[in-house]
Amino acid sequence: MSAKVFRPDRSYLLRKLHSLSGIVPVGAFLAEHFWSNSTVLVSISKYNETSRELQTIPFRIFAEALMIWLPILYHGCYGIHIWMRGKSNVSDYPWVGNWLYTLQRATGLVAFVYIGWHVYAERFLTHGKSTYGDMERTLQNPYALAFMAVGIVASSFHFGIGIWNFLCKWGLTATVQAQRAAGRLGVLVGLAFSLVGILILVSFRLNWHPFEFYIK
Amino acid sequence: MADKKKVIVRVKRQAGPKQEARWEEFALDWRPSMNVIIALRDIAENPLTRDGQKTTPVSYDSNCLEEICGSCAMVINGKARMACSALIDDLEQPIRIEPLSKFPVVRDLAVDRQFMFESLKRVHAWVPIDGTYDLGEGPRVSPETQEKGYPLSNCITCGSCLEVCPQVNEKNPFIGAAIISQVRLFNMHPTGAMHARERLEALMGPGGIADCANAQNCVQACPKGIPLTESIAEVNRQVWKQALFGWLLG
Ligand code: SF4
Ligand code: FES
DSSP states (O other), rough: OOOOOOOOOHHHHHHHHHHHIIIIIIIHHHHHHHHOOOOOOOOTHHHHHHHHHHHHHHHHHHHHIIIIIIHHHHHHHHHHHHHHHHHOOOTOOOOOOOOOOOOOHHHHHHHHHHHHHHIIIIIITTOOOHHHHHHHHHHSHHHHHEEEEHHHHHHHHHHHHHHHHHHHTTTTTTTTTHHHHHHHHHHHHHHHHHHHHHHHHHHHHHTTTTTGGGOO | OSOOOOOEEEEEESSSSSSSSEEEEEEEEOTTTTTTHHHHHHHHSOBOOOOOBBOOOOOOOOOOSSSSSSEEEEEETTTTHHHOBGGGEEEEEEEEEEEESSEEEETTEEEOOOHHHHHHHHHSOOOOOOSOOOOOOOOOOOOOHHHHHHHHOOOOOHHHHHTTTTTTTTEEEOOOOHHHHHHHHHSSTTGGGGGGGHHHHHHHHHHHHOOOOOOOOHHHHOOOOOHHHHHHHHHHHHHHHHHHHHHHOO
């Protein structure tokens, strides 16, 4: 029997692109999104100002489509394809890495569904002119509030675990110690993003602006 | 001495590759330092099930009995491990023994690991030394490389790392950690390195290194303690560099 000949094919590229797209631009956008939304912690007017600024960038629709929507769509769809081809066995082998593997798939799906709804509600229903008032109104609905909280935590941890995966899968952390540190970093990012995200929700919901003293 | 201490063992049996699997239970006499292979030998000596039915000896692979040949990997109490080093006294009873699930069953606990050998061929996991003429001496292997390579050379192709990998399944013929680690070994050898590109390109194809999803189960399961996650990271770096710069820089 002779060994089959294997040629490099597109799947390698697509897979690498999936991995990379999770960090840039999708992860980077997540960070930017949390950053600009956290202005609500200062004041309503600062939030509205920041939103206005982002809503009025030149070539907005192209920037959104190319840097946000398409990458998220690709990352999500290809991610589901990857998920379908794996078979979680965390019940047989409950090791930390295996938990993260399983968690990464679950959080990815939740985040993808959530982002779909979030974009529809806050980008399209508001015709791209969402303001503090729109968000406040959305969040009066307890189901929307709960869904947002779940979506934020899922996205945050998906990004955090994604950082650890990325560092390992590109060989940027090659030793066991470095990989352990990468894992800790990932969890830390997940926690930090979740915390900030939840604080933003609380701010909208309770009209609470802890950094208002900056401008008073 | 009153009643002899018994060991209860349940074995998943399968008469042939296409036959239906079934479970059989055995009650064996306990012996000091008994391991799973000894239990299987005791069954072969007296193939009677627990309720006295006559049956056939259980088929299984084993050879060295010291965790060095790699042939006896099985799923014991739900975990992939080497049967020859699985001590009965450390196992909860009834002890469940199943064949590896990621390879086709030949009979009972014997599986066909051809996939791994084909994969080793796929990545050229060797150092070519023969030519049509005398190739002369190769470059020396530095002590540092020897030290790094030695643990990797301990792989016994047992398949445990594939068995525990969620990315290895019927839908996804992922090549697995062992083979990627062998690529690292042969790429670090100064003569082997002359064929590094072929190995890296073989890992870019279907079922190649990109299918690794970093669950890191392999390194937990490997009976030889091979640093598989380090190997995968290292080879990942070599592969994307080859993919990205290979055609640019030659
Ligand atoms: S790397 Fe370890 S688990 Fe995998 S085949 Fe080799 S010895 Fe077995
Ligand atoms: S019999 Fe050789 S490894 Fe178990």
